[in-house]
Amino acid sequence: MSLLPWVLALHTLAAVIWVGGMFFAHMLLRPALGDRQPADRLGLWRQVLPRFFRWVWLSIATLLVTGYGVVLWGYxxxxxxxxxxxxMQTTGLMMMALYAYLFFLPWRAFRRSFDKGELAGAAGQLGKIRQIITINLPLGLFTTAVGATGGFWTY
Ligand code: HEM
Structure with missing residues (x-):
């Protein structure tokens, strides 16, 4: 039996985990925390985001290996x-670059500020993370739709 369906299944699951996680965090969790005290709200993100980011790194590695695997051996x-x-490759690489920027600059700065008790600084960095997700979430939805349906548009 061909390995291709298994590889594409992993590819799709990685996309679902990354894009679905961004959707939940941005569209549901963020508005639900709106009326909380800053220490409480920022503290929750301090706990939630590192857990999510581990899955994002795993998803990115999986998308790259499986995506380029299908390019090389499938196509x-x-x-x-x-x-x-x-x-898909272009918008996918843009998403990964934006995520890497988010992780290494605003996220690390957020963590440093929060851990020192500088809540205003931490809130500023969280705002930057939110702005990047405002771009990366639609880009992720678009990339997923293109990946899943792209081959059918010409029929
Ligand atoms: C960045 C490098 C990427 C490469 C090289 C790549 C490559 C591929 C390839 C070759 C296919 C099979 C397409 C076909 O035969 O019609 C595919 C499918 C797919 N890709 Fe990607 N992809 C990448 C990133 C992404 C990203 C970032 C997402 C979403 C966040 C994504 C979502 C999907 C989906 C949903 C499918 C459909 C799977 C299926 O229906 O079998 N891909 N990708």
Missing amino acids: GGFGNLPPHVDI
Whole structure:
């Protein structure tokens, strides 16, 4: 039996975990915490985000290995790619670059400020994280839709 369905299943599950996690955090958890005291609200993100970020790193590694695995062994290389895979690759790499920026700059600064008790600084950094998710969430929804349906648009 071909390995391809297993590899694509892993690829899809990684996309669901990353994009679904962003949707839950941004669209549901964030508004639900709106009326809490800053220490309480920021403290919750301090606990939730590192747990989510471990899954995002795992999802990114899985998307890259499985995605380029299918490109190389399924499509026989970069010369034969249909447009939807090129689009997915481009927007997917943009999402990964934005996430890496978010993780290494605002997230680390948030953690440092929060752990020193500087709540105003931490809130500023959390605002930057929110702005990046405002871009990365629609990009993730778009990339998922393109990946899943891209091959059918020409029919
Ligand atoms: C960045 C590098 C990526 C590469 C090289 C890549 C490559 C691929 C390839 C070759 C396919 C099979 C497409 C087909 O044969 O029609 C695929 C499917 C898919 N990709 Fe990606 N992908 C990448 C990133 C992403 C990202 C970031 C997401 C979503 C967040 C995503 C979501 C999907 C989905 C939902 C499918 C459909 C799976 C299926 O229906 O079998 N991909 N990808």
